[in-house]
Amino acid sequence: MNGNLKLAIQKKGRLTEKSLELLRHCGLDIENYSERLIVSVRNFPLDILFLRDDDIPEYVQDGVADIGIVGENVIYEKQTQTTMLEKLGFGRCSLMLAYPENKELKKIEDINGRIIATTYPRILKDYLGSNNLNAKIIELSGSVEIAPSLGVADLICDIVSTGNTLMMNKLKKSFKVFDSEAVLISAASSLSDEKKNDMLNDLLRRIRSVLTARSSKYLMMNVPKNSLEKIINIIPSLKSPTVLHLADANMLAVHAVIPSNKFWSIIEDLKAAGASGILLLPIENMIQ
Numbered sequence: 001m002n003g004n005l006k007l008a009i010q011k012k013g014r015l016t017e018k019s020l021e022l023l024r025h026c027g028l029d030i031e032n033y034s035e036r037l038i039v040s041v042r043n044f045p046l047d048i049l050f051l052r053d054d055d056i057p058e059y060v061q062d063g064v065a066d067i068g069i070v071g072e073n074v075i076y077e078k079q080t081q082t083t084m085l086e087k088l089g090f091g092r093c094s095l096m097l098a099y100p101e102n103k104e105l106k107k108i109e110d111i112n113g114r115i116i117a118t119t120y121p122r123i124l125k126d127y128l129g130s131n132n133l134n135a136k137i138i139e140l141s142g143s144v145e146i147a148p149s150l151g152v153a154d155l156i157c158d159i160v161s162t163g164n165t166l167m168m169n170k171l172k173k174s175f176k177v178f179d180s181e182a183v184l185i186s187a188a189s190s191l192s193d194e195k196k197n198d199m200l201n202d203l204l205r206r207i208r209s210v211l212t213a214r215s216s217k218y219l220m221m222n223v224p225k226n227s228l229e230k231i232i233n234i235i236p237s238l239k240s241p242t243v244l245h246l247a248d249a250n251m252l253a254v255h256a257v258i259p260s261n262k263f264w265s266i267i268e269d270l271k272a273a274g275a276s277g278i279l280l281l282p283i284e285n286m287i288q
């Protein structure tokens with residue numbers, strides 16, 4: 001035990017690279033991790049544990065890891081005592097019912113009496129129950145997508161992200177059971193070890209700053225002096241925009257941080273109000 005904060009992430013899968021990328025954006029210098037179970041961070045008191053994602057909620061609950069990054073799908077399936085600290089905005093996917101391309105499934109009631117293979121029996125059981133459906137669930141520990149071609153199930157209920165796995169196995173998706181994204185969890189909202197809790201708060205501050213920066217953009221433009229008020233009313237900025245003088249006395253430069261998804265809906269209004277030289281830049285970090 002070295003007193004470092006311990007973070008569990010998925011060993012190999014959809015969330016591995018994105019989790020490491022988030023940590024690197026937080027300024028963490030991570031040792032080369034290929035095929036290792038634990039790696040240390042050179043410039044932060046953090047050890048990263050690479051584990052099977054399905055085991056992460058339990059390891060966090062039991063204190064083997066202090067915190068973990070895992071999909072909501074796994075958390076709801078495992079029903080462990082953990083607290084969600086932050087949604088991380090990546091690893092978005094859906095738990096879906098899927099069946100062989102050459103079969104037909106018109107309405108959800110058509111699954112009554114069928115066999116569904118899944119690694120998410122609990123979520124599926126809840127879904128069937130709340131929709132008054134009656135199908136048989138077969139629990140598998142992995143490679144669910146091959147169950148229909150092996151003849152052990154009529155349908156599968158599995159995670160779909162890009163859809164490649166389904167396509168390669170000649171399956172098509174149908175009804176959605178559950179939406180998920182990656183989240184950061186801990187056993188309780190604050191850790192009992194005071195030092196570790198300070199480390200966690202430091203890490204959380206960094207993560208939140210990266211997440212805010214990812215969803216924001218820096219907007220710059222030149223505007224005629226007499227349309228400044230109009231332009232400021234169009235900009236969906238949280239804070240008051242910065243206004244700067246230009247060499248041309250009739251013009252001003254306006255800078256503001258805006259939510260990325262608002263840009264295209266305001267661009268025409270900005271132009272109509274006389275804005276020119278509009279630039280939209282990514283933000284590396286944002287401390288609030």
Ligand code: PRP
Nearest residue numbers: 013014053158159160161162163164165
């Ligand atoms: C899920 C699922 C598929 C894959 C689907 O695995 O079991 O294998 O993702 O993604 P795609 O639509 O992009 O092809 P997951 O990453 O949850 O890992 P695990 O099954 O090993 O736990």
Ligand code: ZN
Nearest residue numbers: 052053054074
């Ligand atoms: Zn898994």
